[in-house]
Amino acid sequence: MFDWFEWEFTLSLLTNGVLIGLMYALIALGFVLVYKATDAINFAQGEFVMLAAFFGAVMLLSAGAPFWVAVLVTLAGMIAFGFGLERVVLRPLIGRPIVSVIMATIGLAAVLRGVAPLVFGAETRSIVMPVEDAPIIWGPLFISPIQLIGAGVAVMFLAAFTWFFLKSRMGIAMRAVADNQQVAMAMGINVERYFALAWAMAGVVSALGGIVWGSLLGVDVHLALIGLKVFPVVILGGLDSIVGAIVGGLIIGIVENIAAGYLDPVVGGGTKDFAPYVLMIIALMVRPYGIFGKRQIERV
Amino acid sequence: MTRPSGAVAGEGVVQLAVENVGKSFGGVRAVEDVSCVAEKGKVLSIIGPNGAGKTSLLNMISGFYKPDHGRITLDGRDITSYAPNRVAALGIARTFQNIALFRGMTVLDNLMLGRHVRMRYGVLSAFLYWGRAQREEVEHRERVEDIIEFLKLQDLRKQPTGALAYGLQKRVELGRALALDPQVLLLDEPMGGMNQEEKEDMARYILDVSEERGTTIILIEHDMGVVMDISDRVVVLDRGRRIAEGTPDEVQRDPEVIKAYLGAQKAA
Numbered sequence: 001m002f003d004w005f006e007w008e009f010t011l012s013l014l015t016n017g018v019l020i021g022l023m024y025a026l027i028a029l030g031f032v033l034v035y036k037a038t039d040a041i042n043f044a045q046g047e048f049v050m051l052a053a054f055f056g057a058v059m060l061l062s063a064g065a066p067f068w069v070a071v072l073v074t075l076a077g078m079i080a081f082g083f084g085l086e087r088v089v090l091r092p093l094i095g096r097p098i099v100s101v102i103m104a105t106i107g108l109a110a111v112l113r114g115v116a117p118l119v120f121g122a123e124t125r126s127i128v129m130p131v132e133d134a135p136i137i138w139g140p141l142f143i144s145p146i147q148l149i150g151a152g153v154a155v156m157f158l159a160a161f162t163w164f165f166l167k168s169r170m171g172i173a174m175r176a177v178a179d180n181q182q183v184a185m186a187m188g189i190n191v192e193r194y195f196a197l198a199w200a201m202a203g204v205v206s207a208l209g210g211i212v213w214g215s216l217l218g219v220d221v222h223l224a225l226i227g228l229k230v231f232p233v234v235i236l237g238g239l240d241s242i243v244g245a246i247v248g249g250l251i252i253g254i255v256e257n258i259a260a261g262y263l264d265p266v267v268g269g270g271t272k273d274f275a276p277y278v279l280m281i282i283a284l285m286v287r288p289y290g291i292f293g294k295r296q297i298e299r300v
Numbered sequence: 301m302t303r304p305s306g307a308v309a310g311e312g313v314v315q316l317a318v319e320n321v322g323k324s325f326g327g328v329r330a331v332e333d334v335s336c337v338a339e340k341g342k343v344l345s346i347i348g349p350n351g352a353g354k355t356s357l358l359n360m361i362s363g364f365y366k367p368d369h370g371r372i373t374l375d376g377r378d379i380t381s382y383a384p385n386r387v388a389a390l391g392i393a394r395t396f397q398n399i400a401l402f403r404g405m406t407v408l409d410n411l412m413l414g415r416h417v418r419m420r421y422g423v424l425s426a427f428l429y430w431g432r433a434q435r436e437e438v439e440h441r442e443r444v445e446d447i448i449e450f451l452k453l454q455d456l457r458k459q460p461t462g463a464l465a466y467g468l469q470k471r472v473e474l475g476r477a478l479a480l481d482p483q484v485l486l487l488d489e490p491m492g493g494m495n496q497e498e499k500e501d502m503a504r505y506i507l508d509v510s511e512e513r514g515t516t517i518i519l520i521e522h523d524m525g526v527v528m529d530i531s532d533r534v535v536v537l538d539r540g541r542r543i544a545e546g547t548p549d550e551v552q553r554d555p556e557v558i559k560a561y562l563g564a565q566k567a568a
Contacts, residue, residue, distance in 0.1 A: 169412070169416065169419060169437070172405070172409055172412065172413060173413060173416055175402065175404070175405065176402050176405075176413050179402045179403065179404065179405075180400060180402065182364065182384070182400075183396065183400040183402070184413075185363075185364075185383070185384035185385045185388070186362060186364075186384055186385075186388055186393070186394055186396075186400075187385075187388060187413050187414060187416055187417065187476070187480070188385050188388035188389045188416060188417025188480065189385055189413075189416055189417070190385050191385070294404070
């Protein structure tokens with residue numbers, strides 16, 4: 001009856017989907033961090049990842065640095081970028097309508113996409129991780145070591161940031177800033193410092209995301225397109241929820257792999273690229289604040 | 301210490317002084333040339349009909365509005381142009397007219413946020429957590445426990461504040477302001493929307509804070525009975541101007557005040 005359904009094939013699609021999904025979640029995390037603290041939607045998240053990947057690739061290829069040095073430099077570079085961006089571009093916009101911040105990030109995205117090839121060159125570079133290329137074979141499954149590392153890094157950071165927001169004093173203060181800036185100020189909280197911290201944390205996540213995604217896809221301007229995947233992930237999971245980023249990432253990862261595995265042969269390909277957005281539109285109709293998002297209750 | 305011109309008060313030590321302060325919003329004069337002083341450890345009430353400029357005055361003290369002219373001093377230090385977080389760090393805490401708790405968080409988290417300004421450890425030690433940061437955390441937690449006990453919030457520590465009854469939320473907000481260890485406490489209608497019993501409880505807490513901690517209190521309140529009971533001095537505002545200042549007895553007999561209140565009642 002179900003002769004089109006193959007257990008082993010499905011299992012490998014699922015595994016692949018979970019690993020890729022966690023890597024999406026890592027990037028979505030950068031987006032969620034900024035949204036949680038500042039209420040701003042960062043349309044340049046994909047470009048952050050691209051920039052980080054360029055840093056990493058240049059360090060490895062042109063400077064010939066060891067892998068861990070390249071990672072550290074990328075991290076430092078992206079933290080500095082996050083702080084600098086907040087200080088120069090975003091701080092002057094504090095108190096303006098949120099749409100100004102959104103427009104600023106859209107502009108920033110275009111600038112980064114335009115300037116990166118000028119500075120780093122237009123050719124596609126590679127980031128080579130110091131691991132075996134050959135897939136790990138585990139029963140019927142072929143697992144890419146790069147994806148495994150990417151998923152591992154994602155899980156580590158998702159856990160760390162969950163702890164940060166739930167238990168640490170700074171994380172709780174950051175939630176307070178997100179909840180109500182004025183009241184946070186009346187508590188003596190330096191709101192601007194927390195905004196800067198949120199952007200720096202987005203820089204950290206982008207640095208790691210840039211290295212794992214860069215080693216998977218290669219490093220050029222097109223890497224920024226990964227940022228577009230963030231939107232279905234966070235719309236599904238909830239803009240302000242770390243757990244939502246994980247679950248949204250997993251759902252998108254699994255759905256696009258299953259779709260590619262089963263629908264591509266029928267329709268001739270390309271389902272991977274639009275399946276997440278179909279899901280996003282359905283999510284917007286059914287549950288616009290996401291699975292784990294804060295439901296805003298307006299009293300009129 | 302010299303008293304600011306126009307400010308009148310009793311014989312105590314001036315802790316917070318508002319000197320000839322004015323603020324307009326797009327041509328509307330919210331506060332006009334108002335002066336008043338809050339004496340150390342005393343309760344100063346600001347009363348007046350709706351739209352008299354009471355909350356605007358409080359917002360200028362806590363740094364949310366910058367006055368167009370005049371100045372505000374704390375222990376003689378000019379704080380007129382300080383940002384709200386600096387004002388808070390100097391020891392001026394406040395509550396808000398509409399409850400402004402962090403709703404998704406527990407009572408304990410809200411109170412601990414009040415301690416934020418007194419915490420010293422930074423990003424790195426916070427991430428490392430152990431050691432100094434750990435000891436500090438314990439100290440602050442003890443301080444918060446004192447407040448929880450004082451306000452009888454023991455059973456509510458882990459409750460999300462959004463789920464609490466209105467009167468309790470007001471009490472938690474008072475607790476959060478107390479967690480800053482303030483020298484001056486600004487209370488914007490702490491009894492608004494409460495029933496008589498809750499009002500009496502809140503009045504008791506305010507007096508206890510004043511007497512036991514020696515905290516200077518500036519209170520905005522509509523309930524005249526409460527104001528006359530617990531205030532040492534009263535300032536009356538009407539349409540942005542100060543129309544009277546004195547002890548509760550003096551203010552109650554003031555013809556200007558009677559006129560403003562009767563006028564307001566007729567209009568209402």
